[in-house]
Amino acid sequence: MDTDEHVIEVTGLHRVYEGGFEAVRGISFHVDRGEIFALLGTNGAGKTSTVELLEGLASPASGRVRVLGHDPYAERALVRPRTGVMLQEGGFPSELTVAETARMWAGCVSGARPPREALEQVGLGRRTDVRVKQLSGGERRRLDLALALLGEPEVLFLDEPTTGLDAEGRRDTWELVRALRDRGTTVLLTTHYLEEAEGLADRIAILHEGRIATAGTPAEVTAAQPSRISFDLPTGYFLGDLPPLAGLGVCEHEVDGRAVRLRTRELQRTATELLLWAHRAGIELAGLDVRSASLEEAFLSIARDAAAPRTKEYAA
Known part of the structure; x- marks a missing residue:
């Protein structure tokens, strides 16, 4: 899109308060x-x-801000x-x-x-x-x-x-x-x-710790998080009775008694293979719940990630 349509442009923006606290650490994005x-x-x-x-309530320590083509x-x-x-x-x-x-x-x-x-x-x-x-x-x-x-x-x-x-x-x-x-x-x-x-x-x-952790459409942001499948195994069945989880596209799993929770980045394939397995075994997966990731999960994932600082700039 023509940059004339970028009504808000932020490039390499930093804001530092008295005492040296850096609240904004080099973020870049635009709004059309x-x-x-x-x-x-x-x-x-x-x-x-x-x-x-x-x-326009303050000036940045460094970087560039433009609103409607002007320094606010x-x-x-x-x-x-x-x-x-x-x-x-x-x-x-x-x-x-x-x-x-x-x-x-x-x-x-x-x-x-x-x-x-x-x-x-x-x-x-x-x-x-x-x-x-x-x-x-x-x-x-x-x-x-x-x-x-x-x-x-x-x-x-x-x-x-x-x-x-x-x-x-x-x-x-x-x-x-x-x-x-x-x-x-x-x-x-x-x-x-x-x-x-x-x-x-x-x-x-x-934003997380003054940097943009992720950006995009809501669908793009949530797509970066694994989807969830949860169910209860019937009596007499255990996690090891399932097909190999890696082959199902599962990236994480939890077991709590008979309750099984799977995370996958290939929701359709994982759900299909799991249901076909259950059909062949002639069993019912009680409490079956299949759902895509939510924005809340993406947000909480970022909130938990307080370890290594991110340096990647997003051209939002």
Whole structure:
């Protein structure tokens, strides 16, 4: 894709705090126009440090950041009017009403649309006269999102956008974010809800200890993890009665009494051979469960891998 479509470009990015702590250690990735990109990571992985650099709140120790073709820190005046930011906590005056808060914020936004439109968009059209302190946690998140959308941004930064929302509110927010993407808005998302990242994002990057541990589409990231097959062997059968596990494509296995858990990178072949064996033996594999790897498994695998630092750069 033409680099003009790379709305966000990060190259060799480092961020070092006072005292020498290196929170971001040379990461590189890009986000294309009209794409939802999820930045995930373990605690202390460098997500917030990275996003603050993208938002122009600080300058990197080294490396390059471009948002809409500009340095978001040095050329903040060119970038900020074209971006929207939804923080984890808005911190708005509790005594103001929803409408008053939106009007106040609109006065700080270049080319803001009518606040009522943004409030309607997030489902707060009937709550305009309610004071902020009377809103539920989920409604406050909706207000945060409405204010981020006042300027109809080309680039939208969403930091934990559905925290505090119920299931219906979360689905509504997902649909809204997808609609924004479909209209050409570029979205960079951070979230602790892996289901949210898997369902929303076109691509993801998982940070670990300041580096990108893996990146790609959700399917590509999960495909790097082995799939699982579990079942209970019938009485009188043991693991050694199965065909050779290596020949089945099994890369790991566990046995707990009669319960057998297999991991494989060739799920279809392993499952087929296992079922054919059971059919020939005339036995039933009780509790049979066959499933592909999940994003959660990929995430937890990375979280456990705290040993050797990774040096590979991903051109996400």
